Amino acid sequence: MTFNLNQSIEGRVWKFGNSIETDAINPYYHYPTMEEMKLHTMEAYRPEFAKEVKFGDILVAGTNFGCGSSRPGLVLREVGIAAIVVESVSRLFLRNSIARAIPIFLAPGILDLVEDGETLRVDYAGSHVVNVKTNKQLKIRKFPPMIEKIFEIGGLPEFAYARFQKENPGSNV
Amino acid sequence: MNQTFAEKLFSRKNLQGEPVSAGDVIEAKIDGAMLHYHANEPLYDMALQAGFKNGMPRVWDPEKIFVLLDHHQPTLSLKQADENALIRKEVERLGIKNFHDSEPGIAHQMMLDYAYMRPGELVVGNDSHTISYGAINVGGNGITRADMFYALLYGELWFQVPESIKIILNGKNPNYPIAKDIILYLAGQYGDDFANSMSIEYSGTLSSQLSIDSRMCLSAHGVEVGAKLATFEFDNQVKDYLDSKTNIPYEPISADPNATYKNEISLNVDEMPFVIANPHQFGNVSPIDEASGIKVNQAQIGSCANGRYEDIEIAARVLKGRKIAKGMRFLISPASQSVYLKCLKNGLVETLIESGAQVITPGCGICQPKIGFISDKEVCITSTTRNFKGRKGSFNADIYLAGPLSVAYAALCGEIRNPTEILNDI
Numbered sequence: 334m335t336f337n338l339n340q341s342i343e344g345r346v347w348k349f350g351n352s353i354e355t356d357a358i359n360p361y362y363h364y365p366t367m368e369e370m371k372l373h374t375m376e377a378y379r380p381e382f383a384k385e386v387k388f389g390d391i392l393v394a395g396t397n398f399g400c401g402s403s404r405p406g407l408v409l410r411e412v413g414i415a416a417i418v419v420e421s422v423s424r425l426f427l428r429n430s431i432a433r434a435i436p437i438f439l440a441p442g443i444l445d446l447v448e449d450g451e452t453l454r455v456d457y458a459g460s461h462v463v464n465v466k467t468n469k470q471l472k473i474r475k476f477p478p479m480i481e482k483i484f485e486i487g488g489l490p491e492f493a494y495a496r497f498q499k500e501n502p503g504s505n506v
Numbered sequence: 507m508n509q510t511f512a513e514k515l516f517s518r519k520n521l522q523g524e525p526v527s528a529g530d531v532i533e534a535k536i537d538g539a540m541l542h543y544h545a546n547e548p549l550y551d552m553a554l555q556a557g558f559k560n561g562m563p564r565v566w567d568p569e570k571i572f573v574l575l576d577h578h579q580p581t582l583s584l585k586q587a588d589e590n591a592l593i594r595k596e597v598e599r600l601g602i603k604n605f606h607d608s609e610p611g612i613a614h615q616m617m618l619d620y621a622y623m624r625p626g627e628l629v630v631g632n633d634s635h636t637i638s639y640g641a642i643n644v645g646g647n648g649i650t651r652a653d654m655f656y657a658l659l660y661g662e663l664w665f666q667v668p669e670s671i672k673i674i675l676n677g678k679n680p681n682y683p684i685a686k687d688i689i690l691y692l693a694g695q696y697g698d699d700f701a702n703s704m705s706i707e708y709s710g711t712l713s714s715q716l717s718i719d720s721r722m723c724l725s726a727h728g729v730e731v732g733a734k735l736a737t738f739e740f741d742n743q744v745k746d747y748l749d750s751k752t753n754i755p756y757e758p759i760s761a762d763p764n765a766t767y768k769n770e771i772s773l774n775v776d777e778m779p780f781v782i783a784n785p786h787q788f789g790n791v792s793p794i795d796e797a798s799g800i801k802v803n804q805a806q807i808g809s810c811a812n813g814r815y816e817d818i819e820i821a822a823r824v825l826k827g828r829k830i831a832k833g834m835r836f837l838i839s840p841a842s843q844s845v846y847l848k849c850l851k852n853g854l855v856e857t858l859i860e861s862g863a864q865v866i867t868p869g870c871g872i873c874q875p876k877i878g879f880i881s882d883k884e885v886c887i888t889s890t891t892r893n894f895k896g897r898k899g900s901f902n903a904d905i906y907l908a909g910p911l912s913v914a915y916a917a918l919c920g921e922i923r924n925p926t927e928i929l930n931d932i
Binding site for chain 1: 531
């Protein structure tokens with residue numbers, strides 16, 4: 334799924350704490366299929382989340398988001414999360430989000446900027462996030478150009494396919 | 507140049523052929539790629555998603571790809587059997603040479619057992635604990651399944667060269683394993699992300715005394731404190747080990763004396779208490795005395811962190827001629843067939859079974875969990891990798907992480923106790 338980093342995203346905030354692990358995001362031990370996980374994602378921290386989250390909502394979390402195993406956050410996109418904005422992120426969760434073109438933004442200070450249920454606007458082009466109610470804003474980090482390209486094309490497998498086609502013109506595989 | 511291990515590694519592997527520094531984003535050539543269970547995703551499913559009509563058209567080097575179906579060996583369901591069958595078919599079609607689908611064990615330990623990675627190499631794996639290869643001076647690096655798809659096709663991958671943190675371990679290595687206590691102690695002191703995206707370099711007078719088993723534990727747990735790499739110096743112990751396993755040449759990496767570190771941490775283990783990670787996070791650590799008296803239903807020794815010979819040997823030493831507590835479920839899972847066989851030949855398995863422990867098939871099952879679930883209000887003490895809420899079954903169960911000596915002593919007592927009480931008797 335391609336993602337245009339420069340399109341601004343505005344949505345209702347779901348707030349979580351520090352060191353949220355990928356087991357909580359993907360409770361696959363109990364619910365091995367995506368359809369089941371969609372009903373139970375994040376229930377270790379907020380049992381109401383999976384039931385009440387709506388398409389276009391934004392997930393805000395503290396430091397070390399997505400720690401633990403190398404599992405991705407695809408289920409969060411499936412339940413409608415339009416952007417993830419965090420104080421800091423575990424490196425594997427960040428790699429996953431880039432490789433699957435899941436919008437994730439690093440905004441140190443985000444936990445103080447916005448409360449649960451408030452509306453946040455992410456403006457990557459303008460390098461900031463804004464609390465729509467208070468109008469307070471914070472800087473977000475820019476990705477290197479190579480990473481922006483991976484987002485643009487829809488993820489790393491898609492990036493790999495495009496490179497293969499370029500290097501092997503006319504191939505029919 | 508004054509380069510860290512990470513800067514030297516990525517300078518060596520940089521496709522542009524230029525030296526690099528912390529912060530640079532580069533494309534690097536990889537030396538090996540490890541895939542374990544769910545290998546069907548990068549090997550097949552993602553190829554279709556990306557647009558290849560018949561799956562992956564090729565792999566970059568069939569000799570440098572290692573597929574070890576650890577979590578799902580033996581299979582626990584028809585779905586897993588079907589996945590493994592698909593993987594087997596793709597592995598054959600693509601000509602991948604190193605494939606283990608009929609041997610239970612943890613991929614990371616088998617990579618070591620078979621010397622599939624060597625010092626100075628950049629070896630990636632689609633499992634977070636691939637970082638454990640740093641124990642033998644390998645740039646072991648966990649990546650994601652989608653990264654793996656790219657790596658399989660091209661033998662290349664993007665990286666940001668990490669900043670480095672030096673952990674200086676001093677003191678005397680006792681006659682029982684303390685690696686788990688060391689990393690838990692550090693996580694408790696500095697937080698469970700103190701090395702976020704950084705490269706840990708272990709050094710100090712203790713580091714050179716540590717066995718490869720202990721180094722694998724410390725390197726594996728690099729990921730539990732957020733690290734990208736977690737490496738030890740190359741030394742004679744590693745050389746002797748590799749000499750017995752492989753003729754493939756390699757070139758170890760040693761950081762320059764004046765390399766720049768983001769941070770330095772020192773720990774003298776002589777002054778370190780036995781510690782425990784309380785539920786439900788790795789960094790929620792206290793001296794074990796503070797948990798003393800907590801009743802335990804299940805104890806476990808295993809995983810890529812602590813399923814090695816020395817971890818099982820200390821359990822056998824604690825339990826020799828003794829019986830574990832009544833009703834205690836004590837699960838021990840050797841990290842690989844090779845570890846299992848060594849335990850068996852040296853009589854450890856007999857001692858453990860006589861004590862009432864269960865020795866189960868090598869693999870990831872007791873950590874992940876696939877086997878050994880715990881119920882509401884039950885307590886588990888384990889030397890495996892993680893204690894997240896619900897990881898062993900019920901959300902209302904408590905999981906404590908500790909070293910294998912503390913785990914074995916809890917299995918004996920039926921409750922968490924400070925193992926210094928038994929040190930004179932083992």
